[in-house]
Amino acid sequence: MKPNDALFRREAARLLATLTRAFGVENLTLAEDVVQETLANAFEAWSYNGVPPHYSALLAKAAKNRALDVFRRERTARKFAPEVRRLIESEWTLRPALDAMFLPDALKDDELRMMFTCCHPRLGEDVQVALVLHLLCALGVDEIASAFLVSPAAMEKRLSRGKKLLAESGHLFELTAADFLPRLSAVHRALYLLFSEGYHGASARAVVREDLCWDAMRLVRLLVEHAPAATPATYALAALMWLLAARLPARIDDAGNLKDLFEQDRSLWDEALLAEGTWLLEQSASGEVLTEYHVEAGIAAMHATAASARETRWEHIVELYDALLKIRPSPVVALNRCMAIAQHDGPAKGLEAVRAIPDPGRLAAYPFYPAVLGELELRCGRTAIARGHFEQARRLARNDGERRFLDQRIEKCARKAHS
């Protein structure tokens, strides 16, 4: 996993989960303030001589002391969670209660609890993902807004709607609750969307917001390590993330250009992630339910085990896309299926399949729709038509990386037209 470059965010998320449990979910804002103060001091102190080796324990201790102050100051003025209300009345029970809350294992469970809490069924998927990013990945409003291409004001509104509902619900989700499994599916979906946003996202800041991918992987790992949450679907989702993340080093070249699957230098794929992804996929094979994550991980595994695009078993990949479309019909999935068909049966068949996508209007703003048309026309030798499609795609491109990628295609058309 990635080194310390998200250390502040990771620690902030951990502390927030525990402080929210200590204060009660209705005091989420108070918990956020305490996290902010704790980290701000760490920032001041560590700006000189660097981050000390046992930073995590130091931060937990500092946050715990701040929590003690808060309880002493506000135990009569504020309503805390029912399970701590009794404990904080006396100094004899206050400190041991907090000590227990800040033990490493308890911290882990708090993050899980927070994750399930964010995926409240009364919240839309967009709000759930925003909450996960804000509360479990400690991203700021502006940072989340830029990842999802919405205005900071709109994101602020989305988050406060979510937080309000959490506060009203009055308690954090308990991991022993009867609706644990239905809630787990919502958690899967939110983490899947989080990972996809990082992998395929439209953020202007970078072609691939790799951070979001690593965040999603850190959170799905918590599910894998918590036995009741380690279902076949959890393993499949983890496998999918690991197998896709293995390709990240090859997705962008040294010049910062986006590389598609056909151009990637496969020797750059991360072997450790591939191996772990394959192991996770094996673990997912028990049970009877075939989820979309199983199928997508299956597709990723087909690519991972192929030496080149040419040697990939495309007919099998087309079948997997058929299965995926049955579970979750989506025009983007349909478009990917067309590329697989083109690989197996030639570009003309691929084009036929693209034209057969029902309701193509849903892809109208998606730059890779005209880009796929352009690619297939180019392979058919119709350079001028291809160029038109690529130019249309470029107008729809959402960031510089995509624009550079499409500029290269347009140049390629120009070169072919001249030769």
Next chain:
Amino acid sequence: MNEFVFLWRRPQRPPKTPQQMQETMEKYRAWFKDMEARGHLAQYGQPLEPKTGRVVKDKSGNFSDGPYAETKDIVMGYSLIVAKDFDEAVALCKDHPIFDEGGLIEIRPILKL
């Protein structure tokens, strides 16, 4: 060579998000590492608590809270830097990340006989 105290003066406003804190911290660290590598760092020094301070006014211990002049002027910490002369000390501040935070650097030479 002369020793200079660098007083880090800044608004007491840390970066807003954990990610920004980390990125800013790494910029400060890069400056210190550069100073160390070039033999300019005598002591890292310490950050100071920004929210509390007392000014004792007389022998009997009367004090007031503060000093809180302009927020821009709060001494957030100090470091001890070695330089040939004032000009070099000032040159070392070039591109320091504190200026992005709306801060400034006060340089005071250690008095010599």
